[in-house]
Amino acid sequence: MRAIDALAGLLTAALALNGGIGSARGQTSAPATPSVGTVAAERKPISKSLDFVGRIEGVEKVEVRARVVGFLEDVLFKEGDVVEPGAPLYKIEQAQYQAEVQKAEGAIDISQAANALAIIQLQRAEDLVAKNAGTVVARDQARAQKQQTEGSILSDEANLKTAQTNLGYTDIKSPIRGRIGRTAVTKGNVVGPDSGVLTTIVSQDPMYVVFPVSQREFLKSAQAGKRPDPKSIKVRLRFADDSLYDQLGQIDFVDVSVDRGTDTLLVRARIPNPAGALTDGQFVRVALEAGQPQEKVVVPQAALIADQAGVYVFAVEDGKAVTKRVKLGGDAGVDAIVEEGLSGGEQIIVEGLQTVRQGAPVRASPARASAKGM
Template sequence: MALKIISGAACFWSDMRQTLCATFVILALNYPALAQQPAAVPVGVAKAERKPIAKAGDFVGRVEAISRVEIRARVTGYLDGVLFKEGDLIKEGALLYRIEKGLFEAQVQQAEGALERSKAAKTLSALQLARAEDLVEKQVGTVVARDQAQATDQQAEGAVMTDEANLTTARINLSYTDIMSPITGKIGRTNITKGNVVSPGNGSLTVIVSQDPMYVTFPVSQREFLRAQAAGRKVDISDIKARLRFADGTTYQEEGSINFVDVQVDRATDTILARATFPNPAGALVDGQFVRIELETGKPQEKVVIPQAALIADQEGVYVFVVEDSKAVVRRVKPGDGIDTGVVIEQGLTGGDLVIVDGLLLVRPGSAVHATPARALNGS
């Protein structure tokens, strides 16, 4: 009433202020009513969507090359040349190292000479044997002489076989002076350079790993197998789809398939080793790399999916806020598996609900809200 008296007195001061005074009186009379209506809280919402979700398992795996070869010297000699660029893709049969050939070529020639001598000795022994047999038939030669000629001929034949084997060995050793790539793949750094002596005892000269396709091996716990058995499902590896995620969270574009499950359990870890094959046309998978592998089994089933940011936990469990009649309403939910930035809701939502994901700190049960699409979800 004091406000109204002051306003009325002011009206007598000037006719020009009459309109302002009337407005002031109206606001003063209605102030208690306005104070009882709090402003709606601005929130960002996302729709709970029903999506086809396949049953999946998440495991940690390691990328392995299907073929991995350590290149070693097979003869001893001076290294005459390194004929590749480290890190390059090498074709099968490509020349990698060359060992000095002179000594090995001489050994081949020496073996060829020895073979010629043994062949000549064999020719002579054969003639002597034939002459001794002829003399025995004419009863002018002795049986002892014939037997000695026969033994000499057999020894000559054995010498020919030995020298032929020595020549083959020398030629093989000569071929080992050119060290070729046995597979197609990427080659690592060289552990020895031109001018050094190499031998089988030097160990690995370099390593070549195949690139496409690649294996990913991963351990599967006994719990996972027992869970599958308890559900009455028979594990059929031909129906399992495999996908990869890298350490930075990005997803590998190519889809893989399971091709092997070990026949025994690792006693140290109580796990079974499984292996998947993935195409690697662009070389994105690297031998020894750690990845996460997701396995999908069975036909996809429709599930309600919401953003993980909408979940709130308290002593009673997990709940979300949904918008109903421009008010925030609590819904208790049962979350399931996570999918990218979302999570499957097993119970509590039916799909189509507007779930609050932004502005949760200012929201209270039953409070008025002003809902707009969440930017983080719409990408706007």
Template sequence: MYPFAFAVARYLSILVVFSFVGTCALAQQAPPAAVAVGTVAAERKPIERSGTLVGRIEAVQRVEVRARVTGYLEEVLFKEGDLVKEGAPLYRIERGLFEAAVTAAQAALDRSKAAKVLTEIQFKRAQELLDKATGTAVARDQALAADQQADAQILSDQANLETAKINLGYTEINSPIAGKIDKTNITKGNVVGPNSGVLTTIVSQDPMYVSFPVSQRDYLEARERSAKFGKVKVKIRFSDGKTYGQIGEINFVSVSVSRSTDTILARATIPNPDGVLIDGQLVQVILESGEPEEKVLVPQAALIADQAGTYVFVVEDGKAVVKRIKIGAEIGADVVVDQGLKGGEQVIVQGIQAVRAGAPVQAAPLPKTIDRS
């Protein structure tokens, strides 16, 4: 009886083992569950080639206002930070001494003219006496010299009068250009003069310049694409990431290359009707040139990076497939794909964390305007 019971027990244990092995095999053959993901189609669209540089805003006209005569400052005639017109009065210097100088110069000129009348008469008399043989050549020559000296004195006194009038005019300092005026460095009650330094500064507002260095390589590529570098469109992006609405045009390229940086200085003119651009402001300069090229765009949210580079997951035959890509410029929330995609691929942008290469996925196309983060 015992040998029979042992045989039965052994048979039952073998059945249990085969049953367990069969269950494991079935478990391994069961397909994994598909991961739900959101996709966006890789879009082909015409993109203008562009490059980003660092530039600085410069006023087309910039004037440092200085006093040209020495005197007591009676009035400051402007409000700091305001827009001023060309010719607008800015400062007024005490006029009394300069008006007196004009009067004195005028009196000296009148004396010279009166002396001229006398020397002219004396010369004529000396010449007449010489002609009648009753006078001498020496007397005539002396009278001629005195008359010529009177002419010279008139010229000198006329010049002094003009100088006095000019200096009187300098007592009112007017704006030489239209633009925005800075704060005043000297206030009413001080004595100002040519050695007082800059009284204030005025910068023109519209248009503005933006100057930026361009590498030789970028310059040559841009010139080749657009035939002339001057046809390149210039856009500006501020430090907060916002793009300025106006478009500029290049109006100057330096005639030489910087030996220290191997760059060429370029300058563009850009409209500034609302005064948004400020002299000295540091900005990003975006250069767009040549005809638009067909490029593939994908959302930045789809990008994944590893040691081998950048890639995205696309859906093919219900599975997640890795596509290695080479990316270019950023355009808003999208990025240009220079290599790796042809366009039309369903790129995974949601649920990426749970996706593995070759794993089944259940794709749901997302609207273009949806938040893909």
């Protein structure tokens, strides 16, 4: 009997132990409700826009070159500074060109003296002919001599202007206001027309943004019967880090022919640059906005998920994650414009998407600010 009682006790303990293990397994297998961060789908006034890639260009850009040959005596600017019109940039040795000016001035004096003598001789020849004491041939020769000396004066005056011009070229000055680049030559070098570009000056305010527009976009506008006035189109710029430039531009030129290689038309806009944030040669994203803004639903691009059926987002309804299929209408900065699928106000999941399943319960809370623009 004792053996039977002992065996029954062991069986009872084993069954109790198995029951405890089963209970523990049941407790650990129950999935926890995932936490998610949400933002509300907003309705915002959005202007219809077309996006392009453009390049910044200076309105005025000058390549400074030497126009006479000579020894470079001095470089008179600091690289990177803004220079004014007429500011001295380089100084070339002047002695040779000053001598050329003096030589030309001396030649004029000689020509004028010869011309004065020719005038006197012509007058005498005419007087002798009038008194029948001289020949017509002598008078004509005196007249020709006077015309020759007058021509010499004109030639020498032209040589003087050339010499003076060359002397002026020894002082190289800025023709425009703008920021000056690095110098390609330093003091002590011999420079001349064959030396290439000495430095470059680029005007700073305003600037141009130049961008190609495909024929497809122009055809769309034509088919829709929309020919907006270029002056009514707002030009916005966005930098490589996706930050928005704080000035608006205006289209001022559309090329007259299509590039046959790229099938695009070149468009140019003028845009203010008071703080110098735009730099010649810089790549930017260009957004053209026309017409009155229309109210659209926007959601953070971080909320978008794509599959074979298209694009969707997860919204929270009654404590559960619900799939919302959406049709997009472009970008609005870090947000995406939703044309169909949302009406605004829905709580859209942007954090914890990796743990979300259709119809599964979720614990929603406002998303962190950094998560909205991921």
